Amino acid sequence: MHHDSPLPAFLPASPLQPPGLRRRSALLAALASLAGSATVPSAAWAQAADRPVRMILPVSAGSGVDGVARALGPSLGKALGRPVVVENFPGAGGITGTSMIVKGTKDGSALGMVSNNHVVNPSVFKNIPYDAVDDITPITVIGATPFVLVAHPSVAARNVRELIALAKAQPGALNYGSSGNGTILHLAAEMFVHEAQVDIKHIPYRGMGPLTADVLGGQIQLAFIAVAVAVPHVKAGTLKAIGLSSTTRSALLPDLPTIAEQGLAQYALDGWVAVVGPAGLSKAETERVYQAVRATLAVPEARDALLAQGYQLQGTTPEATTAFFRTEVARMAKLVKQSGLKID
Numbered sequence: 001m002h003h004d005s006p007l008p009a010f011l012p013a014s015p016l017q018p019p020g021l022r023r024r025s026a027l028l029a030a031l032a033s034l035a036g037s038a039t040v041p042s043a044a045w046a047q048a049a050d051r052p053v054r055m056i057l058p059v060s061a062g063s064g065v066d067g068v069a070r071a072l073g074p075s076l077g078k079a080l081g082r083p084v085v086v087e088n089f090p091g092a093g094g095i096t097g098t099s100m101i102v103k104g105t106k107d108g109s110a111l112g113m114v115s116n117n118h119v120v121n122p123s124v125f126k127n128i129p130y131d132a133v134d135d136i137t138p139i140t141v142i143g144a145t146p147f148v149l150v151a152h153p154s155v156a157a158r159n160v161r162e163l164i165a166l167a168k169a170q171p172g173a174l175n176y177g178s179s180g181n182g183t184i185l186h187l188a189a190e191m192f193v194h195e196a197q198v199d200i201k202h203i204p205y206r207g208m209g210p211l212t213a214d215v216l217g218g219q220i221q222l223a224f225i226a227v228a229v230a231v232p233h234v235k236a237g238t239l240k241a242i243g244l245s246s247t248t249r250s251a252l253l254p255d256l257p258t259i260a261e262q263g264l265a266q267y268a269l270d271g272w273v274a275v276v277g278p279a280g281l282s283k284a285e286t287e288r289v290y291q292a293v294r295a296t297l298a299v300p301e302a303r304d305a306l307l308a309q310g311y312q313l314q315g316t317t318p319e320a321t322t323a324f325f326r327t328e329v330a331r332m333a334k335l336v337k338q339s340g341l342k343i344d
Contacts, residue, residue, distance in 0.1 A: 058097025
């Protein structure tokens with residue numbers, strides 16, 4: 001039986017359940033109360049106790065998900081009673097690494113950490129060798145972080161209303177970059193284009209690094225980038241922050257209004273990271289990992305590292321996480337259809 005707390009289920013698509021910055025104190029207190037909790041070792045866990053836990057990542061080293069995994073790894077290992085070894089298997093938009101997670105051992109020794117692309121890929125790629133929900137065991141959403149719509153300083157718009165007016169006055173004249181076709185940053189921009197009903201051209205890049213470099217250099221005019229990446233450039237004046245993608249403001253840029261606040265009331269999209277296991281992971285092992293992650297989020301070093309990256313902590317139950325995955329698969333399918341995106 002799960003130890004419930006005031007943590008809200010992570011449902012960013014619903015305006016009825018915004019995480020809210022003011023809940024952070026209550027959230028951290030709830031997490032702290034679990035820091036010393038323990039569960040009874042299961043037979044499967046005892047048999048595998050001599051092996052480290054593999055944390056399989058379908059992304060490259062240095063990515064946002066990788067940063068979360070390495071920030072949590074040491075404390076999560078202590079909570080689990082076994083070291084956690086982070087393994088990166090990038091490629092094919094995350095399909096390569098996720099296939100490794102799906103094929104992992106079902107005794108708690110093989111876990112995975114996934115993000116938005118996990119629920120986007122079923123609508124983008126024709127042939128995926130697994131089901132995004134049924135072939136994994138969703139365990140918990142660690143947290144969510146917003147994206148920032150940024151503009152090169154040469155763009156004559158300071159906010160969402162001015163940007164929409166500019167785009168409508170010059171159809172097709174503006175462009176935006178993304179970290180690649182079908183990535184969550186691409187879909188964040190496509191959602192904006194759809195909600196604002198504007199004509200802005202898409203220029204795909206290979207990753208956040210080249211994307212950020214070119215919007216800084218003025219080769220492209222607009223982009224959605226991670227809030228932690230945006231902060232130093234916004235504060236230095238080398239990029240203009242137009243709006244925030246989430247339903248609530250970010251502690252990293254507290255004065256920046258959300259896109260929803262600025263007139264596009266239905267706009268809501270966060271970057272999130274979740275821990276999963278292969279399908280068939282027992283309820284006991286699922287509960288063990290869930291409680292260990294929640295305990296880890298109460299450890300100051302791990303918690304502060306995530307807050308510094310702009311994350312609002314979640315720690316959703318396995319049941320809520322499974323429901324969230326199903327909701328997001330459907331929501332992303334609708335967004336991909338709207339965008340007309342097709343990748344062979």
